[in-house]
Amino acid sequence: MSRITTxxxxxxxxxxxxxxxxxxAQMGARVVLLEADKMxxxxxxxxxxxxxxxxxxxxxxxTTSVSAFGVAGHPPEAxxxxxxxxxxxxxxxxxxxxxxxxxxGFGVHVIRKxxxxxxxxxxxAGEDIITARRFVIATxxxxxxxxxxxxxxxxxFTNETIFDLRDRPDHLIVIGGGPIGLxxxxxxxxxxxxxxxxxxxxxxxxxxxxxxxxxxxxxxAEGLEIIEGxxxxxxxxxxxQINIQTEDGRSFDGSHLLIAVGRKVNIGKLDLDxxxxxxxxxxxxxxxxxxxxxxxxxxxxxxxxGGLQFTHVAGYHAGVVIRPILLGLPAKARTDHIPWATYxxxxxxxxxxxxxxxxxxxxxxxxxxxxxxxxxxxxVAIGQTTGFIKVMVVKGKPVGATIVGAQAGDLIQIWAxxxxxxxxxxxxxxxxxxxxxxxxxxxxAAGAYFSPRLFxxxxxxxxxxxxxxx
Numbered sequence: 110m111s112r113i114t115t116x117x118x119x120x121x122x123x124x125x126x127x128x129x130x131x132x133x134a135q136m137g138a139r140v141v142l143l144e145a146d147k148m149x150x151x152x153x154x155x156x157x158x159x160x161x162x163x164x165x166x167x168x169x170x171x172t173t174s175v176s177a178f179g180v181a182g183h184p185p186e187a188x189x190x191x192x193x194x195x196x197x198x199x200x201x202x203x204x205x206x207x208x209x210x211x212x213x214g215f216g217v218h219v220i221r222k223x224x225x226x227x228x229x230x231x232x233x234a235g236e237d238i239i240t241a242r243r244f245v246i247a248t249x250x251x252x253x254x255x256x257x258x259x260x261x262x263x264x265x266f267t268n269e270t271i272f273d274l275r276d277r278p279d280h281l282i283v284i285g286g287g288p289i290g291l292x293x294x295x296x297x298x299x300x301x302x303x304x305x306x307x308x309x310x311x312x313x314x315x316x317x318x319x320x321x322x323x324x325x326x327x328x329x330a331e332g333l334e335i336i337e338g339x340x341x342x343x344x345x346x347x348x349x350q351i352n353i354q355t356e357d358g359r360s361f362d363g364s365h366l367l368i369a370v371g372r373k374v375n376i377g378k379l380d381l382d383x384x385x386x387x388x389x390x391x392x393x394x395x396x397x398x399x400x401x402x403x404x405x406x407x408x409x410x411x412x413x414x415g416g417l418q419f420t421h422v423a424g425y426h427a428g429v430v431i432r433p434i435l436l437g438l439p440a441k442a443r444t445d446h447i448p449w450a451t452y453x454x455x456x457x458x459x460x461x462x463x464x465x466x467x468x469x470x471x472x473x474x475x476x477x478x479x480x481x482x483x484x485x486x487x488x489v490a491i492g493q494t495t496g497f498i499k500v501m502v503v504k505g506k507p508v509g510a511t512i513v514g515a516q517a518g519d520l521i522q523i524w525a526x527x528x529x530x531x532x533x534x535x536x537x538x539x540x541x542x543x544x545x546x547x548x549x550x551x552x553x554a555a556g557a558y559f560s561p562r563l564f565x566x567x568x569x570x571x572x573x574x575x576x577x578x579x
Contacts, residue, residue, distance in 0.1 A: 111237050113218070115139045117434060118232060118241035120224045120379070123150020125410035125423030126247035127207055132431050134215040141241065142212060143234050145223040149207035150249050152420040153200060155269045160292055162199040163272070164452055166192035167299030171331075171454070177492055187300045189277035196272055226384030229404050243406055243434045246379065246386075246393055247423065250372040250412035257284075259344040263351055265366040268293070278302045278365035282353060284341055285369035286312030288451040291328065293367060295453050298333050305361055307339040307353060313451070317463040320513035323496060324457050336361070374412050391415040397441040399430050408434065414442075419449055445508075446529035450518030455496050458521035461509030461528050467501035476502045478534070478558035480550055482514045487545035491515075498554045500524065505533045510554075516547050523551050534558045 117133050119126045122144035134140045147154045166187075176182040205211060209219045222235035232239045252267035254260070266274065268289060281297050283290045286308030298304045306312065312335055313321035329335060336359075343354040344366070353361040374392045381387075387394035387403040392415025394402050399414055401407035408430045409415075411423030425447070432440040448460035467475045483494035496514020500507050510524035527537060538555035542548045563569055 113141060113237055113239045115141045115218070115239060115241050117141070117243050117245060118224075118239050119143065119245045119247055120232075121150065121247035121249055121375075121411075121413070122148045122207070122212075122219075123247060123249045123411065123423060124152055124420045125249075125427045126150070126245070127212070128424045128427035129245060129247065129410065129431055130212055130217045131215055132427065133435060134212075134217045136431075136435055138435055139218075140216070141218045141220060141239055143220050143222060143224040144209075145221060148209055148212075149204060151251070151269075153203060153207055155272065157420050158200055158203060159196045159272045160268070160289070160296070161452060162196040163192060163296045163300075164292060164454075166195055167296040168454065170301070171299045185301075187277075189300055190275040192300055193272065193275050223378055225378060225380040226386065227380075228383060229385050229406060232384070241406070243408065244384075245430060245434075246376070246407065246409040246413045247411055247427075248375040248379070248413050249423075250374045250418055252368065253371040253373040254368055255284075255370055257341050257344055260368075263344055263346050263366065264348050265351075265368055267368050271367055274365070278363075280305070280363040281365045281367060282307065282351060282361060282363035283367045283369055284353075285367075285371070286335060286337065287315070287369065287371070288313070288453075290367070290369035291324070291453050292451065293369065294333055295328055295331070298331060303334075303363075305334040305336065305363060307341060307355070307361065308335065308337050309340045310338065312337055313457070316451070316457055316459060317465070317499075317511045317513075319464070319499075320457050320459075320497075320511050323513050324451070324453055324455060327455055327495065328453065372412065372418050374415065376413060389415070398433060398439070399426055399442050400433075416442075417444060417447055417449070419447070422447055446525055448521045448525040450521065452518060455493075455514045456517035457511075457513045458517035459509070459511050460521050460525045461507065462501055463509060463511060464499060464501055467503070467509050471503050471508070474503050475508075476558060478502060478554050480554040480557050482547075482550065485545075485547060485550050485553070487547050487549070488515065490545065498550050500534075500554050500558065502534055502558055505535070506531065507534060507537075512550075514550075520547060520551060523548075 116139040118141045120143045130142045170185040170187045173185040174182045220234050224232045224234040280303040283294050283306045286306050294304045294306050340356040342356045346352045349364050351363050351366045385404045393409035410426035412418045429440045429442045432438040450458040479499045482488045482496040488494045493515035498512045501509040534555050542552045
C-alpha cells in the first residue's frame, strides 16, 4: 500500500467532480480525483450528450418528412446505425475536454479506481490510501431498475445501454413517462420505430400540467402511444418478444424494452459508515452548504447530495463548495433559481415555482403574466407557433417561469438570471430584444405584466389627460 496526502480528494469524475478538480488545481490546491468508470460521467457517456445527439437525428428525419414553406416533404431514409455513429462522434468530440490527460495537465492526480472510506480521514482506492483535508463525494447516479416481477428474465435497456443498440427496434416499449422516457421515445419514433410509453401515473407529472399537456398532445399527434395509469405488474418474453402486463389487466407486446423510471444515487460502494458519513437512500445527508452533517471533512455535490438531479446542478454545487474548501468563505446552495428542460419537440422548461406551487405558497399575491408563441413574429415566420410562456410574479419579482415551445430551454435562461439576482420584472421589460427573435417572448411576457397597470389604470389616464392641457 502506498500513502497519498492531499488537500482535496474528489470521488467521481462527472460534471461536479471535474468542475471542482479543475478549479481547485488551478487555484493552487493539491487534488486527487478518483474515477473507476469513464471520465465525464453519466452526462457525457450515457445521458445529456448522447440523448441530445439522438434527438437531433430524429429531428432531421422529422423535418425531412414534413411539407412546409413551399417545400415538399418526403419519407426520410433513416439509417439507425448511422444515427448511432453520429451519437458516438459527438461523444468522442467532447470527450477530450473531460479526459484524464487534460486534468493531469492541470496538476490533478487522477486515479482510475473505486474509493471506499477506511475512517473519517482516510480513503482507499486500489493500492493507495489517501489522507485528505477535505473529501468531496461526486459519484452521481445510475438508472433505477424497479423490482418488477419477470424483469430479470428478459433483455432490457436503460440509458446506459440504449445508445449501444445499432439495429432499429420494430416496437420499443418505454416504461416511464418522465423527461428521459419521452425524449428517447420521440427520438426513436422519428427514426422509424413504433413506440409505446407506459406511465404508472401521469406523464410529465412533475411539470406544469398546462405546459405538459401541450407536449403530450404533440407527441401523440406524431404517433407516439402514451398510456397513463399503467402500473406494470409482470414482464415476460425473450429477445425480440417482450410482453408487459399491467395491474388493471391490460397487455402490451413489443420487440424491445427501455426502463426509464428514475435514478438511484451511487453511494453503495463507498463504505460511508466507516467514514462516519450520514446518508439515506437518496444521498449524503448534508447541510445548506453541502457539508456532511456528521463528518465535517466531507462534502457532497450533484446527485450524491440528494437534491435535484441535473448536470448543471452538479456544476453549480462545485462552485458552492470550492469557496469554503479553498478560501474558508461561507457558502450555501439554493434551488429556487435552478432551471431545467425537457428536450422533446416542443421543449418544456421551468425555473422556480410552477403556477400551482406559486399559488399554494403565495396565494392571491401571485400575478401570472402570459404570452403565446403564435403572437411572436419570428415564431410565425418559422412555423413554430405552438406554446406559451407564463411568469409567476410576487411583489414585482418573478418567482417562477414556465415555457413550452421552440427553444424553451434557451429562453428560460433569462428568468433563471432574474431569479438568481433578485431582479424585478422591470429589468426584463426594459431589455431591448433584437427583432425578430423568439427571445422577444420573454420581453413581451414582462410587458404583459405591466400592461394592465398602465392601460387599465384610471389614474394613469387622468394624469395623461391633465398633461395634455399644457
